[in-house]
Amino acid sequence: MRFPALPDFPWDSLAGAAAVARGHPDGVVDLSVGTPVDPVPTAVGEALRAAWDSPGYPQTWGTPALREAAVEALGRRHGAGRSPAEGLDPDAVLPTVGSKELVAWLPTLLGLGGRDGNRDVVAFPELAYPTYEVGAQLAGAQPARVGDDEPLPAGTRLVWLNSPSNPTGRLLDAAALTARVAEARALGAVVAADECYLALPGPGVRTTSVLDPVVHDGSVEGLLAVHSLSKTSNLAGYRAGLVLGDPMLVAGLLQVRKHAGMIVPRPVQEAMTAALRDDTHVAETRARYDGRRRVLRPALEAAGLRVEHSEAGLYLWATADEPCRATVDRLAARGILVAPGEFYGPAGGSHVRVALTASDERIAAAARRLAE
Ligand SMILES: Cc1ncc(COP(=O)(O)O)c(C=O)c1O
Numbered sequence: 006m007r008f009p010a011l012p013d014f015p016w017d018s019l020a021g022a023a024a025v026a027r028g029h030p031d032g033v034v035d036l037s038v039g040t041p042v043d044p045v046p047t048a049v050g051e052a053l054r055a056a057w058d059s060p061g062y063p064q065t066w067g068t069p070a071l072r073e074a075a076v077e078a079l080g081r082r083h084g085a086g087r088s089p090a091e092g093l094d095p096d097a098v099l100p101t102v103g104s105k106e107l108v109a110w111l112p113t114l115l116g117l118g119g120r121d122g123n124r125d126v127v128a129f130p131e132l133a134y135p136t137y138e139v140g141a142q143l144a145g146a147q148p149a150r151v152g153d154d155e156p157l158p159a160g161t162r163l164v165w166l167n168s169p170s171n172p173t174g175r176l177l178d179a180a181a182l183t184a185r186v187a188e189a190r191a192l193g194a195v196v197a198a199d200e201c202y203l204a205l206p207g208p209g210v211r212t213t214s215v216l217d218p219v220v221h222d223g224s225v226e227g228l229l230a231v232h233s234l235s236k237t238s239n240l241a242g243y244r245a246g247l248v249l250g251d252p253m254l255v256a257g258l259l260q261v262r263k264h265a266g267m268i269v270p271r272p273v274q275e276a277m278t279a280a281l282r283d284d285t286h287v288a289e290t291r292a293r294y295d296g297r298r299r300v301l302r303p304a305l306e307a308a309g310l311r312v313e314h315s316e317a318g319l320y321l322w323a324t325a326d327e328p329c330r331a332t333v334d335r336l337a338a339r340g341i342l343v344a345p346g347e348f349y350g351p352a353g354g355s356h357v358r359v360a361l362t363a364s365d366e367r368i369a370a371a372a373r374r375l376a377e
Contacts, residue, residue, distance in 0.1 A: 009143055015135060015348040022337040029340025034371040036360045037342045039171065039319050041239040043293060043364075046286040049238060052279035059271035065263045067100040071274050074281035075232075075247050082204055082284060083214045091218055093225065097252040099259055100269040100277065104201055104233040104246035108136045108165075111197060111229075112144035114261050115254075117162050119145045126158050129165035132173055132349045134199070137165045150350055153181065161194045169202040169212060169317035172349045172358040176206075176317055179213045182220045190227055195254065201233035201246075202318035204287050208295055210316050216250055225250050236319060236362075237287055238280040245269070245277045294319060297361040297368045304372035305359065313356075321359040322346070332357045339374040 019037060026033040066072070072095040079093070101107040112118070117125040124147035129137035131152045141148035149158050157164060166185060168177035177185070182198075189196045198215035206212045213220065216230050229250040235241035248258065262268075269277070280286070302312050302321055310323040310332070325332045329345035336343050336357070344360070346353025361368070 011139055011142055012135070016344075019333070019342070019344070022333050023342055025334070026337040026340050026342040029374075031340065031370060033340055033342055034363060034367045034374070035342045036363055036371065037344045039236065039360045039362050041236060041241050041362055043239050043290065045239050045242075046280065046283065048283060049240065049276045049280045049286075053243070053272045053276040056272040056275040061271075063268055063271035063274060065099075065268045066259055067098065067269065068271075068274055068278065069095065071100060071278045071281070072096065072098040074278045075249060078281040078284075079214065079216065079230075079232075079249070082287065083212070083217070092223070093216065093249065094252055097225075097255045098247060098249040099255050099262070100274060101231075101246040101248055102267060102269055103235060103241070103244035104199065104231050104248075105136055106244075106267070107231055107246060107248055108134070108199065109140045109143060110267075112140045112146050112163055114258050115163060115195060117141075117144050117146045119147075123160070125162040126160040127163045127165070128157050128161045128194075130167055130170065130350075131155075131352050132170070132346070133165070134167060134171045135348060137199075150352075153177070157185075157188055157192060157194065159192075161189070161192050163195050163197060164189045166196060166198040166215065168198070168200070169206065170314070171202065171318060172320050172344070172346065172353065172356075173313065173322040174207075174315035174318045174320050175322075176210065176212060179217065179219045182213060182215055182217075183222075186215065186221055186228065195227050195229065195251075197229045197231055199231045201231065201236060203232070204237045205291055205294060205319060206317040207298060207315075212317060225252075227251055227254070229254055234277055234280050237290060239286075239290065240276065240280060243273050243276055245273055245280070247277075293365075294361050297363070297365065300365075300368050300372050301359065301361065304375040308375040310357075319361050321361070322356055323359055324356045326355060329354055329357055339377070341371050341374060 127141035234245040344358040346356030
């Protein structure tokens with residue numbers, strides 16, 4: 006048996022710091038993983054429960070109601086300029102078993118890999134969610150970290166964008182998205198925009214979808230937006246994601262995913278439909294994270310860390326201008342567990358990522374400990 010060679014799972018290396026942080030007399034404040042702690046919206050949970058009697062196979066494509074709800078939500082929630090739902094056919098929407106699954110398998114599903122000694126290039130941001138690299142490796146393609154201002158390498162067949170970014174909270178504005186789309190199209194590469202934090206901008210901040218017509222000027226050819234309900238609707242436990250955009254690409258993905266059994270359970274499809282029809286809980290979620298950002302950011306700064314970017318999404322990207330593991334250890338000694346920036350690429354070697362995904366009580370505890 007020859008399993009694909011993959012990196013060690015990064016969080017395993019945090020065991021030592023986690024043990025130290027757990028030893029704090031008032032308990033650990035774990036800000037190392039972006040896993041939601043707030044409740045599932047009641048109406049969403051009820052939709053799941055109401056669909057418990059689902060003996061038959063669900064549709065890989067998702068119910069028509071789910072696909073329509075996805076297009077409508079995109080228009081309502083992200084249509085600050087021209088609507089990204091403009092001209093988008095509900096047929097060009099596909100549910101995924103959370104978005105990590107799609108991120109890990111998209112290069113494979115697109116048929117990318119290596120032929121005759123040439124490997125297709127999968128490009129992704131210099132500081133990035135680790136699964137883009139894993140996806141390239143699973144497919145046998147060539148992973149390539151590309152800075153926002155660097156050109157795409159020759160041979161690029163897939164480009165991952167991620168705005169707002171994990172881990173930095175940095176945004177790509179419409180002009181930056183447009184430039185990358187044009188560059189990718191010139192190379193014949195697919196653009197996959199991982200937009201799982203799109204609905205969670207900080208106050209006064211505007212996020213832009215790659216499907217916004219200001220970005221692509223009327224044609225979604227070669228463009229995919231990858232969405233997740235994990236953070237926006239506290240549904241990480243349900244595994245609920247979506248991919249939408251170019252109808253030809255979505256049809257191709259559907260075809261492979263049908264054969265491969267990559268299907269979202271029917272009760273989860275119903276829960277997703279309910280979540281996508283309601284914006285109230287999304288506004289509440291945004292307000293919760295804004296409140297936590299307002300407490301934690303100044304507390305980190307007062308403790309001598311510099312917070313960079315972090316204008317949107319769920320993370321504070323901070324540095325004490327020292328190797329990231331030293332910062333991790335110093336914070337662990339105060340009972341606060343954060344992720345070392347090196348998890349996201351070599352450029353993160355002197356940063357830490359501090360997640361806002363803890364209860365208000367735990368965030369307040371972290372702020373108190375930072376002031377001690
Ligand atoms: C940038 C990014 N993409 C994708 C995911 C995967 O999310 P999920 O699989 O829960 O939809 C995450 C999770 O943290 C993420 O940060």
